[in-house]
Amino acid sequence: MVLSKIVTRTDTPIDCTFASRYVQTAPPKYKMPENSIPKEAAYQIINDELMLDGNPRLNLASFVTTWMEPECDKLIMDSINKNYVDMDEYPVTTELQNRCVNMIANLFNAPLGDGDTAVGVGTVGSSEAIMLAGLAFKRKWQNKMKQLGKPCDKPNIVTGANVQVCWEKFARYFEVELKEVKLSEGYYVMDPEKAVEMVDENTICVAAILGSTLNGEFEDVKRLNDLLVEKNKETGWDTPIHVDAASGGFIAPFLYPELEWDFRLPLVKSINVSGHKYGLVYAGIGWVIWRNKEDLPEELIFHINYLGADQPTFTLNFSKGSSQIIAQYYQLIRLGFEGYRNIMENCQENALVLKAGLEKTGRFNIVSKDEGVPLVAFSLKDNSRHTEFEVSDMLRRSGWIVPAYTMPPNAQHVTVLRVVIREDFSRTLAERLVNDIEKVLVELDSFPSKITQKLIATEEEHHKAVVKKTAIEVQREVTNAWRKMIADRKKTNGVC
Numbered sequence: 001m002v003l004s005k006i007v008t009r010t011d012t013p014i015d016c017t018f019a020s021r022y023v024q025t026a027p028p029k030y031k032m033p034e035n036s037i038p039k040e041a042a043y044q045i046i047n048d049e050l051m052l053d054g055n056p057r058l059n060l061a062s063f064v065t066t067w068m069e070p071e072c073d074k075l076i077m078d079s080i081n082k083n084y085v086d087m088d089e090y091p092v093t094t095e096l097q098n099r100c101v102n103m104i105a106n107l108f109n110a111p112l113g114d115g116d117t118a119v120g121v122g123t124v125g126s127s128e129a130i131m132l133a134g135l136a137f138k139r140k141w142q143n144k145m146k147q148l149g150k151p152c153d154k155p156n157i158v159t160g161a162n163v164q165v166c167w168e169k170f171a172r173y174f175e176v177e178l179k180e181v182k183l184s185e186g187y188y189v190m191d192p193e194k195a196v197e198m199v200d201e202n203t204i205c206v207a208a209i210l211g212s213t214l215n216g217e218f219e220d221v222k223r224l225n226d227l228l229v230e231k232n233k234e235t236g237w238d239t240p241i242h243v244d245a246a247s248g249g250f251i252a253p254f255l256y257p258e259l260e261w262d263f264r265l266p267l268v269k270s271i272n273v274s275g276h277k278y279g280l281v282y283a284g285i286g287w288v289i290w291r292n293k294e295d296l297p298e299e300l301i302f303h304i305n306y307l308g309a310d311q312p313t314f315t316l317n318f319s320k321g322s323s324q325i326i327a328q329y330y331q332l333i334r335l336g337f338e339g340y341r342n343i344m345e346n347c348q349e350n351a352l353v354l355k356a357g358l359e360k361t362g363r364f365n366i367v368s369k370d371e372g373v374p375l376v377a378f379s380l381k382d383n384s385r386h387t388e389f390e391v392s393d394m395l396r397r398s399g400w401i402v403p404a405y406t407m408p409p410n411a412q413h414v415t416v417l418r419v420v421i422r423e424d425f426s427r428t429l430a431e432r433l434v435n436d437i438e439k440v441l442v443e444l445d446s447f448p449s450k451i452t453q454k455l456i457a458t459e460e461e462h463h464k465a466v467v468k469k470t471a472i473e474v475q476r477e478v479t480n481a482w483r484k485m486i487a488d489r490k491k492t493n494g495v496c
């Protein structure tokens with residue numbers, strides 16, 4: 001259908017023109033329009049505007065799935081109108097979520113006897129999962145302290161400064177102090193020794209990360225467990241561990257089955273994983289699994305009566321879609337262990353191709369590890385003339401979204417670029433990206449350095465003082481100057 005103009009019910013002509021054959025008026029941006037428009041027009045307007053978004057497949061900033069098989073897309077669309085919370089009406093969907101919880105609990109080696117059902121729940125993502133796990137720890141600790149007649153108003157969590165922002169959210173929303181173990185240059189994960197030193201009587205859990213967001217590195221959960229067992233023995237406390245396996249939970253079981261990071265370790269009481277990262281489902285699904293029933297205080301569970309049977313729930317939200325749960329179930333049975341392993345191996349190989357290509361340029365330090373989440377984090381060997389932020393900016397021109405960010409304390413002076421390798425990032429794309437990065441380097445080399453110009457200007461202001469600086473001071477200044485420039489432009493680089 002083609003409309004040359006919109007006619008309102010009162011037949012008032014529309015007075016402004018939107019360049020389209022469907023409508024001649026631009027709908028207001030921030031107020032609901034008075035009148036309706038034809039569905040074709042609404043579609044066209046929104047579709048056109050969305051063209052300016054980046055291409056999700058080229059968004060190398062994110063772990064979150066951007067491709068699924070058409071059969072699964074169909075299942076998703078078929079269930080898009082199902083509210084998950086209507087368990088009474090959609091008992092099969094509820095059953096599928098329960099199957100997913102059990103499959104994942106088994107994958108994480110939960111100590112389940114024959115006929116035992118796993119304790120866990122589907123969430124919107126790892127963030128909700130972490131809120132729930134954190135609440136369970138907090139409540140359990142409070143109950144214990146009350147029993148002991150001790151104060152329970154100052155709970156804390158010990159974690160690395162590399163934690164994902166959702167932990168800071170949890171801490172602020174639910175009034176728990178985050179005690180962060182600082183990083184250092186060249187060591188970008190939580191040091192288990194330092195973490196255990198920071199544990200006190202008010203520590204509700206130590207949160208370890210399996211797949212640091214910053215460089216994909218796995219933290220040493222086994223060492224943490226062993227040190228904490230010792231400390232608990234000495235002090236009489238029973239400080240538990242939570243593993244934030246948002247990105248690594250669907251990597252480690254397939255690529256490193258021997259690595260002990262999960263419920264095989266006695267102090268690991270809960271684990272979260274993002275179904276929408278390497279669980280290979282589109283955004284909107286996460287999981288939290290508890291070791292066993294005792295680790296989830298009963299008073300946090302709400303009981304919904306479903307088909308005469310009791311359906312316990314523990315979530316922050318009430319209504320939500322069912323599609324993602326169904327899609328997770330599809331992936332688990334469609335791929336099986338073999339399929340997941342093949343995909344993860346493929347991602348890892350592509351990460352190595354990219355890493356080798358970057359190393360060949362001779363211009364980068366690789367800050368990710370071969371063992372970990374398949375990603376390549378790298379920084380310029382010399383960023384005194386041009387920075388990682390410029391590389392990121394220039395790559396954007398060829399469509400690539402590669403974030404640049406500074407490391408948390410005490411490694412703030414280090415800036416990295418990060419490329420996450422997902423299933424849909426093929427070897428051809430990896431090779432093309434290396435080519436484009438090489439081109440960017442050549443181009444940047446021919447540009448004058450914005451940074452040195454800026455620094456020279458500032459130095460001249462400072463009475464033209466010539467101070468001899470160490471390499472690290474120069475690096476810090478460069479990073480700070482660039483960070484300021486970015487902040488002035490109000491540009492943010494999100495990584496998730």
Ligand SMILES: *Cc1c(COP(=O)(O)O)cnc(C)c1O
Binds near residue numbers: 124212244246247286
């Ligand atoms: C992505 C991520 C999160 C947050 O997960 P969402 O599923 O996006 O809510 C938390 N922790 C780590 C380590 C992550 O990588």
